[in-house]
Amino acid sequence: MQLQIIVTLSVLLLCDAKLPRFKPHSQPNELPSNPPHSQGLGQLQAQSKTEKTSRIIDQYRVRHRREIFDSKSYESSLTWAHSERLDQNGDVILRWVNTDSSITFRLEAKTRGYVGLGFNSARNMRGADLVVAWVDDRNGNAQVLDCFGSEHEDRAIADDVKNYELISGYQNDTHTTVEFRRQLDTCDKQDFVIGEDTTQILWALGPDGSDGQLPKHVKSGARPLRLLQPVSKPESIPLNHWDVRLTNLTIPHVMATLFWCKIFKVPELPKKHHIVGYEPLIDSRPIRNNIPVVDPTSQSPVHHMVLYECAEDDDKHLWNTWSEGDGYFGPNRPSAWATCATPIAAWAIGSQGEFLPENVGIPLGEKGGVSYYMLEVHYDNQALHNVLDSSGIRVHYTSSLREHDGALLGAGIGVSALHVIPPKQKQYRTVGICSTECTQETLPEDGVNIVSVLLHAHGTARKISLKHIRGTQELPRISEENFYDSHYQQSRMVPRGRKFMRGDTLITECTYDSTSRDKPILGGYSAKQEMCLSFILYYPRTELAGCYSMTPVKEFFETFGVKEFYGLNFMQVENIFLSSGSFENLPPQPLMELEAQKHNVNETGEQGMQGDDQGVGLMKELVIWEPPEFRNKSFMAHLNEMPWAEPLLTEQIEKTLYKGMHMTFCKKRDDTWGVPIQIQSYPNYTELINNETSEKSCHYKSVRLPSVTKTSAGATNKYSWLTILALCITLIVAR
Structure with missing residues (x-):
């Protein structure tokens, strides 16, 4: 048997040697394979790759390309699900549509040179997945070049494996337009896996005439996007809109952080409507x-x-008066506004808003039970400019009622200075809990259905996840962002929704990179402080409005080695944090060591007034009495002087605050407690093991897409290797 196999293979090889050599059919993006290279990118390797890339591009430019389709005669008839400007002027527009396994792009750029598109987790091209496209000025044929970014410098290197397929391309007097596609996961180490996380979309425009060359780009930029987000805009239903916006509010240059709140009365509606x-x-x-x-x-x-929705109040005259006024600085707003506790719309930087699924609407109008709303606007004015602002939210609503009444739930870590992120940490985690007791008491027997989630934090956050615990088992994450970008906070649809039952627990976990900060970061509303929140859209509507947690005051200060403050016990400090935050009854400070507080640059390194600081000011006023080695220091000064470079210290603090005791809050729509404030241990559950990577069987070779390109009339058909093999076998049998 072995002898027969050897003889057969010998005959096949002989047959192959005698047949004319045919080259495999080349797709437009199939360049000659690069020779094997090592993973290191030292000087010799970098020079070799530069020469190799230049050689490939030269071959790509000069060889006869009549087998490429005439791009001017072909353009796909795809319906583009998404369209985004990549730059402020609209010189680069990206359109795309995806299936479960592939994604197709249309790139329209104001250039007659090359146009580059890249995918990365960072806002630079180092290690990025890159594709460079152009239209040949001589024959009008479009071409694409698969590249990747060097790990050590900003330059493109031709990829060994070609995973981009050209569909069409053309140019006019001003613009170049190309269409191409790729697999979401190409199993190529040099390619970026396009998934649910935020992707940094890189773009670059080459100078006119740079066909097949890669000179320095004349324009470039980056924009964060989630490419796999579903289309949620309604099709053709009768829509009205209600503009809830401020009018000519002057933001003074002395306010680095400002919260402004204003009451609005709903439009006069004859019946219940739905916000969509x-x-x-x-x-x-x-x-x-x-x-x-x-x-x-x-x-x-x-x-x-x-x-926010405001709970009903019998004093209509007072609320009407408030709705006709200009509003209030956040900390000075009337106490009655605390009943405006149920969020119905949450917007953050980078978001374009949200449209609800077709079966969910949020009730609107006095007939639906709500008459007044409060708009809260957070201004981050670290540049200390004078600004006149009339911003707000446009609410779309309809008289065509949806199947379900929906609501928004706020969850995560209560905004407070008790939320601390040490400096110089690469991955520091904090966590907020929506407790079992809260959901057991406030949710219906059949639970609720979660539709979408807006994950919110500030500039040092890198990952945010919303965990779902049932009993002692963690279920798949409801929502997760592994490349969080605070400049792109678009809400995330939950694929196929999620059933959340009475008694289940929500955990919002945030991971921060504070390596660029020299001082601890406190929780607060300033963009230089931090948050960790989830805004969860669900149905059916319940009385639950907010479900948060934070570290209990005593456990928090003891974690940092503080046992007692001058003139105040921990219970009194806790009451200050849980009240309006008034510091009028604080004892006089015994020392004059806190002079830095009188200057614009304060102990947290921030400039200007920080508005609603949620206890940050208290941290500077509290003076330590015990232990003696910290005596007469403010707590903020103590935090600043801790040896944060010691990993054992920061690891222990993270573990204690994460896995230790939590004070939980359960707020209803009318600002009453769903359950009393409780101090409880971190939930005991079996964590979810993500084994998607281990289940993958990628061998890092080219994953070919079915061809959708057309060839010109003069193109020559080529034999495939399978055809040659079949011909050999036929000749053997014939003999």
Whole structure:
């Protein structure tokens, strides 16, 4: 038997040697394979790769390409599900549509040179997945080059494996347009896996005439996007809109952080309506020489906005008066506004708003039970500019009622200075809990259905996940972002929804990178402080509005080695944190060591007034009495002087605050407690093991897509290797 196999293989090889040599059919993106290379990118390797890339591009430019389709005669008839400007002027527009396994792009760029598109987790091309496309000025044929970014410098290297397929391409007097596609996961180490996480979309435009060359780009940029987000905009239903916005609010240059709140009365509606979506209205004009001006290059200080329902109140006259006024600075708003506790729309930087699924709507109108709403706008004005602002939210609503009444639930870590992230940490985790007791008491017997989630934190957050615990078992994550970008906070649809039962637990976990910070980061509303929140859209509507936790005061301060403060016990400090935050009854400070507080640059390294600081000011006022080695220092000074470079210290603090005791809060829509405040241990459960990577069987070879390209009339058909093999076998049999 072995002898027969050897003889057969010998005959096949002989047959193959005598047949004319045919090259495999080349797809437009199939360049000659690069020779094997090592993973290191030293000077010799870098020079070799540069020469190799230049050689490939030269071959790509000069060889006869008549087998490529005439791109001017072909353009796909795809319906593009998504369309985004990648730059502010609209010179680069990306459209795309995806299936379960592949994604197709249309790139429209204002250039007659090359256009580059890249995918990365960072806002640079180092290690990025890159594709460079152009249209040949001589024959009008479009071409694409599969590349990747060097790990050590900003330059493109031709990829060994070609995973981009050209569909069409053409250019006119001003623009170049190309269409191409790829697999979501190509199993190629040099390619970026396109998934549910935020992707940094890189773009670059080459100079005119740079067909097949890679000179330095003339324009470039990056924009965070989630490419696999579902389409949620309603099709053709009768929609009305209600603009909930401020009017000519002056943001003073002395306020680095400002919260402004205003009451609005609902439109006069004859019956119940449903809110089905919302979008931001950003109108910020810098004031120059006492005149507000329109400047497209000026960045708005609007950081995030939340629209809250207000519980019903018999004093309609007072609420009408408030609705006709200009509003209040956040900490000074009337105490009755605390009943405006149920969020119905949450917007943050980078979001374009949200439209609800077709079976869910949020009740609107007095006939639906709510008459007044509060808009809360957070301004981040670290540049300390004078700005005139009229921003807000456009609410879309309809009289065509949906099947279910929906609501929004706020969860995570209660915004407070008791939320601390040490400096110089690469991956530091904090966690907020929505307790079993809260959901057991407030949710219906059949539970609720979670539709979408907006994950919210500030600039040092890198990962956020919303965990789902049932009993002692963690279920698959409801929502997760592994490449969080605070400049792109679009809500995330939950695929196929999620059933959340009475007695289940929610855990919002945030991971921070504070390596660029020299001092601890406190929780708060300033963009230089931090948050860890989830805004969860669900149905059917319940009385639950907020479900949070934070570290109990005594456990928090003891974690940092503090046993007692001057003139205050821990119970009194806790009451201050849980009350309005008034510090009027604080004892006089015994030392004058806190002079830094009198300057614009304070102990947390922030400039200007920070508005609603949620206890940050208290951290600077509390003076340590015990233990003696810390005596007469403010707690903030103590935090700043801790040896944060010691990993054993930070690891122990993280473990204690994460897995230790938690004070839980369960708030209803009318600002009453769903269950009393409780102090409880971190839930005991079996963590979910993510084994998706181990189940993958990628061998890092090219994954070919079915061809959708057309060839020109003069193109020559080539034999495939399978055809040659079949011919050999036929000749053997014939003999």
